[in-house]
Amino acid sequence: GQVYVGLITDLSYSNPHLSPFDEFQRLKLHPEFKQYLEGGKRVSYGARAITKGGFNSLPKMSFPGGLLLGCDAGTLNFSKIKGSHTAMKSGLLGAEAVFEALKEGKSGEEITSFADRFKDSWLYKELYDERNFGPAMHKFGNVVGGGIAFFEQNILHRSLPFTLHDTIPDYATLKPASEAKKIDYPKPDNTLTFDKLSSVFISNTNHEEDQPVHLKLTDPDIPLKDNLPKYNEPAQRYCPAGVYEVVEAEDGSGKKFQINAQNCVHCKTCDIKDPAQNINWVTPEGGGGPNYPNM
Ligand code: SF4
Numbered sequence: 001g002q003v004y005v006g007l008i009t010d011l012s013y014s015n016p017h018l019s020p021f022d023e024f025q026r027l028k029l030h031p032e033f034k035q036y037l038e039g040g041k042r043v044s045y046g047a048r049a050i051t052k053g054g055f056n057s058l059p060k061m062s063f064p065g066g067l068l069l070g071c072d073a074g075t076l077n078f079s080k081i082k083g084s085h086t087a088m089k090s091g092l093l094g095a096e097a098v099f100e101a102l103k104e105g106k107s108g109e110e111i112t113s114f115a116d117r118f119k120d121s122w123l124y125k126e127l128y129d130e131r132n133f134g135p136a137m138h139k140f141g142n143v144v145g146g147g148i149a150f151f152e153q154n155i156l157h158r159s160l161p162f163t164l165h166d167t168i169p170d171y172a173t174l175k176p177a178s179e180a181k182k183i184d185y186p187k188p189d190n191t192l193t194f195d196k197l198s199s200v201f202i203s204n205t206n207h208e209e210d211q212p213v214h215l216k217l218t219d220p221d222i223p224l225k226d227n228l229p230k231y232n233e234p235a236q237r238y239c240p241a242g243v244y245e246v247v248e249a250e251d252g253s254g255k256k257f258q259i260n261a262q263n264c265v266h267c268k269t270c271d272i273k274d275p276a277q278n279i280n281w282v283t284p285e286g287g288g289g290p291n292y293p294n295m
Pocket residue numbers: 215238239240241242243244263264265266267268269270271281
């Protein structure tokens with residue numbers, strides 16, 4: 001009797017006024033989503049940055065004693081939603097490679113045969129064939145990029161002889177706030193749409209009060225000195241848990257950048273999207289963080 005609903009926001013977005021959390025709230029008001037949510041009760045909330053670069057973003061997937069499995073979660077193409085079947089196939093290939101290594105009496109070594117199994121599988125071919133979809137959208141926008149992707153996939157049958165790459169890191173894609181369209185998000189109705197703080201509350205997030213702050217600023221002045229005037233400090237919006245706030249200092253000395261680290265749901269968006277790359281997410285004390293039920 002539960003419905004799971006979520007929204008993936010590409011962190012390569014350029015408008016610093018954008019708030020992924022509020023985009024998600026707005027999505028729930030669309031009739032297609034609303035019909036499943038109306039009359040229900042919000043029971044949980046969470047957020048996570050996901051790796052979503054397809055073939056071009058695959059890292060080396062084996063290391064001594066381990067394999068990285070589960071490829072390409074969340075890449076969308078015209079005919080199907082990829083992710084689950086590719087993740088399952090990489091798990092199967094990993095299990096076969098581990099089984100073979102155990103039979104050979106290996107233990108704790110790097111299982112390099114996984115890379116060969118992957119390369120010989122339909123999984124590799126499928127990811128390779130789709131490699132230009134994401135970069136085309138990111139480089140040329142949804143309309144032109146979507147047209148290129150459609151042309152490549154349906155007319156050229158995925159035979160483009162070259163590979164497009166995403167060359168701009170996500171932290172470098174923001175336009176100055178003064179050049180970007182302002183976005184007015186509607187106030188939460190507390191029925192289908194909610195605010196960040198009540199959402200974080202039901203993520204069961206907990207950090208011990210006296211533990212060291214796990215969100216470190218390399219230069220504590222950058223948020224107010226650079227990010228605020230240029231981008232209206234986007235951390236206030238890209239953080240889905242309301243951790244970062246620009247508030248008036250109690251002593252009347254002006255604005256201050258406040259980090260409510262205890263609310264952090266460990267999504268790691270700040271580590272990726274801060275335009276100054278000034279935020280370093282370090283591992284908090286054991287046991288701290290969100291506690292998602294039913295996952
Ligand atoms: S502080 Fe960073 S890691 Fe924590 S919830 Fe906000 S964006 Fe995510």
